Amino acid sequence: MRTAMANRLTPYMFMAPAAIIMAIALMYPLGYMVWGSFRDWNPSQTIGEAEFVGLKNYIFLWNDPNFHESLGVTLRFAFFVVTIEMVIGVGLALLLDREIRGISLLRTMFILPMMIAPVVVGLMWRYMYHPTVGTFNRFLDSIGLPRVDWLGDHALTSVIIADIWQWTPFIFILSLAALQSLPRSALEAARIDGATAWQQIIHIKLPLMMPVLIVTALLRLIDAFKVLEVILVMTEGGPGLSTEILALRISRTATEFRELGVAAAMSNYLLILLLLLTVGMFAFNRWQEARAARLNALVEEES
Amino acid sequence: MPTIRLDNLVKRYGNVEVLHGIELEMAENEFTVLVGPSGCGKSTTLRMIAGLEDVSDGEIYVDDKPVSHLEPKERDLAMVFQDYALYPHMNVAQNISFALRLARRPKSDINAKVKEVAEMVGLTDFLGRKPGALSGGQRQRVAMARALAKDSGIFLFDEPLSNLDAKLRGQMRAELALMSQRVQKNMIYVTHDQIEAMTLADRIVVMHGGYIQQQGTPEELFKRPVNKFVAGFMGMPPMNFLDGALEERAGEMWVTGDGFDLKLSGEIAAKAKGHSSREVTLGIRPSDLNFAEDADPATALTLDVQVSEYIGAQSVLLCKCGPAQVMVEVNSETPVALGQTLTFAVNQRGVHLFDRTSENAL
Numbered sequence: 001m002r003t004a005m006a007n008r009l010t011p012y013m014f015m016a017p018a019a020i021i022m023a024i025a026l027m028y029p030l031g032y033m034v035w036g037s038f039r040d041w042n043p044s045q046t047i048g049e050a051e052f053v054g055l056k057n058y059i060f061l062w063n064d065p066n067f068h069e070s071l072g073v074t075l076r077f078a079f080f081v082v083t084i085e086m087v088i089g090v091g092l093a094l095l096l097d098r099e100i101r102g103i104s105l106l107r108t109m110f111i112l113p114m115m116i117a118p119v120v121v122g123l124m125w126r127y128m129y130h131p132t133v134g135t136f137n138r139f140l141d142s143i144g145l146p147r148v149d150w151l152g153d154h155a156l157t158s159v160i161i162a163d164i165w166q167w168t169p170f171i172f173i174l175s176l177a178a179l180q181s182l183p184r185s186a187l188e189a190a191r192i193d194g195a196t197a198w199q200q201i202i203h204i205k206l207p208l209m210m211p212v213l214i215v216t217a218l219l220r221l222i223d224a225f226k227v228l229e230v231i232l233v234m235t236e237g238g239p240g241l242s243t244e245i246l247a248l249r250i251s252r253t254a255t256e257f258r259e260l261g262v263a264a265a266m267s268n269y270l271l272i273l274l275l276l277l278t279v280g281m282f283a284f285n286r287w288q289e290a291r292a293a294r295l296n297a298l299v300e301e302e303s
Numbered sequence: 304m305p306t307i308r309l310d311n312l313v314k315r316y317g318n319v320e321v322l323h324g325i326e327l328e329m330a331e332n333e334f335t336v337l338v339g340p341s342g343c344g345k346s347t348t349l350r351m352i353a354g355l356e357d358v359s360d361g362e363i364y365v366d367d368k369p370v371s372h373l374e375p376k377e378r379d380l381a382m383v384f385q386d387y388a389l390y391p392h393m394n395v396a397q398n399i400s401f402a403l404r405l406a407r408r409p410k411s412d413i414n415a416k417v418k419e420v421a422e423m424v425g426l427t428d429f430l431g432r433k434p435g436a437l438s439g440g441q442r443q444r445v446a447m448a449r450a451l452a453k454d455s456g457i458f459l460f461d462e463p464l465s466n467l468d469a470k471l472r473g474q475m476r477a478e479l480a481l482m483s484q485r486v487q488k489n490m491i492y493v494t495h496d497q498i499e500a501m502t503l504a505d506r507i508v509v510m511h512g513g514y515i516q517q518q519g520t521p522e523e524l525f526k527r528p529v530n531k532f533v534a535g536f537m538g539m540p541p542m543n544f545l546d547g548a549l550e551e552r553a554g555e556m557w558v559t560g561d562g563f564d565l566k567l568s569g570e571i572a573a574k575a576k577g578h579s580s581r582e583v584t585l586g587i588r589p590s591d592l593n594f595a596e597d598a599d600p601a602t603a604l605t606l607d608v609q610v611s612e613y614i615g616a617q618s619v620l621l622c623k624c625g626p627a628q629v630m631v632e633v634n635s636e637t638p639v640a641l642g643q644t645l646t647f648a649v650n651q652r653g654v655h656l657f658d659r660t661s662e663n664a665l
Contacts, residue, residue, distance in 0.1 A: 185388035188355050193402035193453070194376035203401070207392040295436040 037264035057265035070249040078224035089171025097179045114169045122233025125162040178212035218281040305366040313360035338500040339510035380457040381450035387442045389434040396430040420448040460492040531662040543629045545585045562625025566601040574665045582659035589632040591653025598648035
């Protein structure tokens, strides 16, 4: 009787350390944030001293035009960044999926931007965008074109370009891996069936890569909603609110405006948005697995 | 339907030459089977004809026109792959019609063609299915239907049956034979299975080590192999080989070795007489040995029966002849006990002799 009990408990005992660390490292701060978001909380107070205000912070944000602006910037940023990165990343993968001399060196070089720390990327691009001594404007000067006010009038575009530079490689390597795992013989069959290189991409390669591409896009989307350092270093959200993405606004609300409760509520809005995306991703995976299982069952039934 | 000619075809990967000047002619509507062990160059040859591999040297002619610089789609051919190579995201009808849709044929034509070939291979009920929802045999049929739908002059098969189980393979082999009679095209078929080669081919090309060893009808290859490799490769169970020496006694030719002393007669004796070297390998197929207790010892082998493999109407006896192993195919009714020493008469027409050094037939 006692052994049976012990046997049943063993797996839980093995899982306990991981579960406890999870609880401390993830659930506790998360719970703290949710708890804090219902309070009018100043950094000089402990959470116990802060006044409980219910949903006030959430309602305030719901009607706050600045929050709307920030959310809009984030959505625009995420949309353009992910779309353009997907197009360039997949395009590069399609171009470089072949055996030429030095291709491995080329592939490694393409991946380099991803390995650089975001703060460094931000500094680097801020320098290159500098209105008078920056690389881009000096180049425009030298070929006789008017200067562009990169981080002024075109701040969001400039920030988007920097992000594309940094994160396209991520999509590139995942697409390349997907491409190289495609069935070779199906592509050969397509060549024999008369498909041009372009038709092979449209009719065979892209449809077969689609599951990987969808997951990749979702991962990038989730990441794009959370981006902070590069923009913080490059523009600090300005000019005005033009590049103030949500993560940046949260950080400023907490540190500059000293509104911990509002910042927490904003984080929760972002969290809900990301959760929806993640659940969407899992649902997509689940749907695919279910479909594969259904097909297999169908085959077995017949044989 | 075109003739195909391979002229001194060479394939090199870097410095390694894998095909050493293949010369081959395939007549109109001929079913040619390239057969050989793994790595013999048969698939490479086929893929070069298809245009999936570059030609390093030599030329491929279709109806006397050089084609080796053309893309696969410009060569008027269809191909069936070993792993079927279906498009997993398209249903059966879309798979079959892919080439036609790329060629922008009118919709009514495409539908009619899909219906026609689907009926031909028995897939009419599965047109809406994706390949993932089909069994191996059905997928193979889709691959076949897709090739048929193209109406090409040349049909290429790259080991199309080797992913199927034994029973299905036999069935598909028969269907394939039937189909090839019906559609009348030039077919080139690659396999490592000599039974497929024997049953399907008008002409078999045996390849080994990047060279053509022999080509001819199945009967020619079975009865008159030009060298020891072809003799050993064609036929199941394989030919027995015994090392021996030629001797002339009182005007008769004998081949003797460890455990046997066999008198030669007829055509093979004449060939042996004219041969310069004495060192030979004797080759006898298991089916050319007949159990006969009262056989003349001069034209028989005396063997120790060690194992009997019962396969139904026939049994294969594994026997010892000196140090060598000899297989004998006998009627299962033959009263044989293990451990016995028995006499088997040798069918003189089934005696093959190969030079020991060159391994060529005498």
